[in-house]
Amino acid sequence: MADHALLEMRHINKLFPGVKALSDVDFTLRKGEIHALMGENGAGKSTLIKVLTGVYQNDGGEIRVEGKNISIRSPQDAQNNGISTVYQEITLCPNLTVAENMFIGREKDVFVHNRRREKRANELLGELGIPARGSQMLGNCSLAVQQMVAIARAVDMNCKVLILDEPTSSLDDKEVNVLFGLMRDLKARGVGIIFVTHFLEQVYEVCDRITVLRNGELVGEYLTEELPQVQLVAKMIGKDLDEISSFGEVEEKEFSDADIFYEAKKLSSSDALPFDFEIHKGEVNGFTGLLGSGRSESVRAIFGADKVNGGTVKINGKHVKITKPIDAMKNGIGYLAEDRKRDGIIADLSVRENIILALQVMKGFFKPISRSESEAFADEYIKVLNIKTASRETPIGSLSGGNQQKVILARWLLTHPDYLILDEPTRGIDVGTKLEIQKLVLKLAEDGVAVTFISSEIEEMLRTCSRLIVMRDRRIVGELKGSDLNQAQVMKTIAGGES
Amino acid sequence: MKNTKTFRREPLTDSQLLMTIAICIFLVMYVGAMLIFKGGFLRANQIFDILNDNAPLIIVSCGLTIVMIGGGIDISVGAVTSLVVMACALFLNNGGNVYLSMLLAIGIGLGFGLVQGFLISYLDIQPFIVTLAGMFFARGMTTILSVDPQKVNIDPIHNLFETIHRGALVNTSIDPQTFNTSTENLTELVRDGKMTFFEAIKNMNFRTLLEGKIKIDWLGYTAPNGNRIPASMEYGVVIALLCVVVIFLLLKFHKLGRGFYALGGNQTSALMLGINVKRTRFLSYVICGLLSGISGYVFLLHTGAGNATNAVGMEMNAIAASIIGGTLLSGGVGNVVGTFFGVMILNTIKKIVVTSGLNAPWWQSVTTGGMLCFFIILQSVVIFIRSKVRRSRISKK
Known part of the structure; x- marks a missing residue:
């Protein structure tokens, strides 16, 4: 198998303080193949890529290019060894011409020869079928073309291994096809391509092999045609189809249309495609799908966290306009953001201050919550949610992840929402706290609060939600409830029709 | 494509x-x-x-x-x-x-x-x-x-540099005492072949630089009193x-x-x-x-x-x-x-x-x-x- 291996990574380990990001991962890339690297969030694929490009150094294992042992200490090292990377965000300069972007930083001449450069650029662009001219300003090109210019630069540097990190996430279908054409062309020239993406269809369209990672470990390497889509999803999520059994069923609840609390028609935002959605009082529903499937973007649109582009929203049957988070909050919606560190906590403020934040905003800044009142609130929720903190005045940054999450939950509970959106509330927290949060969700529902629950762990969703909305490639592809609510069905829906 | x-x-x-x-x-x-102010701007x-x-x-x-x-x-x-x-x-x-x-x-x-x-x-x-x-x-x-x-x-006395170079003029036919380091004079000397261009440059001192101007006569104008003032x-x-x-x-x-x-x-x-x-x-x-x-x-x-x-x-x-x-x-x-x-x-x-x-x-x-x-x-x-x-x-x- 290793005969015509272009790149071999053996027993790669990478340690971060307290976390083993990669443990004993093997990866093999052959000449002239497109190899997909798949895995959910935290699976270690980006760490593996960063080890390969020299952004991180591996803590063990070896990397061989064409049979030769190499050590990669910097991005420059990687390039010298024929490993080039094209990132999701364009790493070119928009204020320079296409030709300059292709050649700058790697020419020996002190004076630049624009004509000669542009001629060479045009030749290469023509050869690769990239619709751009060397003399054009890069900023005038579409994103797809900019990406292809970056690839052309890599090709001109005689790269043997080309890493494409989420190259298609900002491209439309037509552009994706042009990019795939280029990828197949490079493949025919013997370049090995590592393709990182979360679009399953695209993997099956261009890739020869798939390597799946999970929790920093290698799950396996498969030929694309031998791995059905549903199997791939199972491997990424970590449950084999055989071991799927039903978990503690959520008791069925019947909702009448009169109970609808929130209803959206054709709601869309800068990041979410139009979708319809409704939720009843006392209902727990979930959005599921792989990372990047649009589940977070959809709930962000509901909360008005991204720029809302269109659609109508009804709350309790009345039309309302929600374009900013404050609109949503005034209508009784709370949103616990996915990225706790960035969108949730304010690390330097105390637990108490973090708790009263949302309530204070809703009341307006001219009606301050008195000190004694806020202390009472903080004490109450610290007790109710069992938040482990030295005191209510401890900065939230020094708490553990699970306790931080509880503080943020307390922040929203304090506003007494009618509808609470929880985006990945259980990520990165210990099992005990996870269970507590799940119980809390169910209890809130009993009290008549509508809850939307998002989690990467399907098992957890099945335990709490009575209805699951499944998303794939930014579209709602299914709605599961009742007897359909089991892991096998969810995975089939995530992976798409055929299985 | x-x-x-x-x-x-x-x-x-x-x-x-x-x-x-x-x-x-x-x-x-x-x-x-x-157009508006004429005068100086013209x-x-x-x-x-x-x-x-x-x-x-x-x-x-x-x-x-x-x-x-x-x-x-x-x-x-x-x-x-x-x-x-x-x-x-x-x-x-x-x-x-x-x-x-x-x-x-x-x-x-x-x-x-x-x-x-x-x-x-x-x-x-x-x-x-x-x-x-x-x-x-x-x-x-x-x-x-x-x-x-x-x-x-x-x-000039204060300018040590200048005095040294006056000394260097001994073997030319110029009298160091009456030597004038203005641009015009140096230009003349070069033109007459009495001094090479490099010697002229060497003999420029700060005063030459300070007072030196490149005069472009044809761009100048004639003042009301008949004096030609070059640019x-x-x-x-x-x-x-x-x-x-x-x-x-x-x-x-x-x-x-x-x-x-x-x-x-x-x-x-x-x-x-x-x-x-x-x-x-x-x-x-x-x-x-x-x-x-x-x-x-x-x-x-x-x-x-x-x-x-x-x-x-x-x-x-x-x-x-x-x-x-x-x-x-x-x-x-x-x-x-x-x-x-x-x-x-x-x-x-x-x-x-x-x-x-x-x-x-x-x-x-x-x-x-x-x-x-x-x-x-x-x-x-x-x-x-x-x-x-x-x-x-x-x-x-």
């Missing part, structure tokens, strides 16, 4: 567009002034006056343009200029050699550039803060040096124009110059493209410092005196000139030719204000402020419209 080998004219880049706007506005303004001398007075500003603005293209800022340039003027004036007055005084000027400028550049690029300190410190430091040093305003003493250009202007040309070429054709644009366009990208970001940024400040040094010397050539209040506020004028000339503070866009016209625009405004009888200095400030505001709004409108057009064109594709 055809191979586009046929030559197609590309639309102007943002840098070129903003430069074109600056040139057009200068022309409109100047022609307007010619004479070429007016242009040469502006150039003579502002040669140091042109040089400093060139340096600042480089720094701004790289996405930085340097507000120490005016103070460094002032320090150079003071130091060189003192040095010459104490019998210093002319050539050494030039070295001193360049040395001071380079010194500031090196230290500031090092702090900014290798220790990653905010450029505004570093150069603010540099500005206070240079201003302070100037005040320490300026016990009295220093007028460069041009009495004259100081040597400083030649140096300034030379700086503009050299830096224009550097920015357009040199690897380093393109590096400045890449750095200002997107720093992360520049790094990924294999540009040594730290060194490039460092060099932008070094070049800027060097130009401040040259500017100081040109300033001294123009005024012939060192004074603690020399070049006060020059850095702000330089920033204004760069911006008017189409350099964006956000970096990556700019052009040194535009900057040159920026200086011309700023000073044409001042001339117009003075000519229209508003002599008080605050009127100059007020109009300059207004114009600067107008320019910045105009530029952002132009850039905004362009990016909008560009986006719609891309999405149509």
Whole structure:
């Protein structure tokens, strides 16, 4: 198998303080193949890529290019060894011409020869079928073309291994096809391509092999045609189809249309495609799908966290306009953001201050919550949610992840929402706290609060939600409830029709 | 997907567009002034006056343009200029050699550039803060040096250098005692074959430089009393124009110059493209410092005196000139030719204000402020419209 291996990574380990990001991962890339690297969030694929490009150094294992042992200490090292990377965000300069972007930083001449450069650029662009001219300003090109210019630069540097990190996430279908054409062309020239993406269809369209990672470990390497889509999803999520059994069923609840609390028609935002959605009082529903499937973007649109582009929203049957988070909050919606560190906590403020934040905003800044009142609130929720903190005045940054999450939950509970959106509330927290949060969700529902629950762990969703909305490639592809609510069905829906 | 080998004219880049706007506005303004005020504006001398007075500003603005293209800022340039003027004036007055005084000027400028550049690029300190410190430091040093305003003493006896070279004249047929080092005289001697060109250059002293002017007779005018007054250009202007040309070429054709644009366009990208970001940024400040040094010397050539209040506020004028000339503070866009016209625009405004009888200095400030505001709004409108057009064109594709 290793005969015509272009790149071999053996027993790669990478340690971060307290976390083993990669443990004993093997990866093999052959000449002239497109190899997909798949895995959910935290699976270690980006760490593996960063080890390969020299952004991180591996803590063990070896990397061989064409049979030769190499050590990669910097991005420059990687390039010298024929490993080039094209990132999701364009790493070119928009204020320079296409030709300059292709050649700058790697020419020996002190004076630049624009004509000669542009001629060479045009030749290469023509050869690769990239619709751009060397003399054009890069900023005038579409994103797809900019990406292809970056690839052309890599090709001109005689790269043997080309890493494409989420190259298609900002491209439309037509552009994706042009990019795939280029990828197949490079493949025919013997370049090995590592393709990182979360679009399953695209993997099956261009890739020869798939390597799946999970929790920093290698799950396996498969030929694309031998791995059905549903199997791939199972491997990424970590449950084999055989071991799927039903978990503690959520008791069925019947909702009448009169109970609808929130209803959206054709709601869309800068990041979410139009979708319809409704939720009843006392209902727990979930959005599921792989990372990047649009589940977070959809709930962000509901909360008005991204720029809302269109659609109508009804709350309790009345039309309302929600374009900013404050609109949503005034209508009784709370949103616990996915990225706790960035969108949730304010690390330097105390637990108490973090708790009263949302309530204070809703009341307006001219009606301050008195000190004694806020202390009472903080004490109450610290007790109710069992938040482990030295005191209510401890900065939230020094708490553990699970306790931080509880503080943020307390922040929203304090506003007494009618509808609470929880985006990945259980990520990165210990099992005990996870269970507590799940119980809390169910209890809130009993009290008549509508809850939307998002989690990467399907098992957890099945335990709490009575209805699951499944998303794939930014579209709602299914709605599961009742007897359909089991892991096998969810995975089939995530992976798409055929299985 | 055809191979586009046929030559197609590309639309102007943002840098070129903003430069074109600056040139057009200068022309409109100047022609307007010619039509309205006639008099002085109809004479070429007016242009040469502006150039003579502002040669140091042109040089400093060139340096600042480089720094701004790289996405930085340097507000120490005016103070460094002032320090150079003071130091060189003192040095010459104490019998210093002319050539050494030039070295001193360049040395001071380079010194500031090196230290500031090092702090900014290798220790990653905010450029505004570093150069603010540099500005206070240079201003302070100037005040320490300026016990009295220093007028460069041009009495030949004091000029050691000159006496030495008079001695060197012994084996020529010229009498050292009556030897006159004015430009005219030296030119004559060279023409008559009594002295080689290099000897003539060697015999130039500071006075020659100070009083030396390039006279262009045909561009002059005849005063009412019948005297012919030629248009004259100081040597400083030649140096300034030379700086503009050299830096224009550097920015357009040199690897380093393109590096400045890449750095200002997107720093992360520049790094990924294999540009040594730290060194490039460092060099932008070094070049800027060097130009401040040259500017100081040109300033001294123009005024012939060192004074603690020399070049006060020059850095702000330089920033204004760069911006008017189409350099964006956000970096990556700019052009040194535009900057040159920026200086011309700023000073044409001042001339117009003075000519229209508003002599008080605050009127100059007020109009300059207004114009600067107008320019910045105009530029952002132009850039905004362009990016909008560009986006719609891309999405149509």
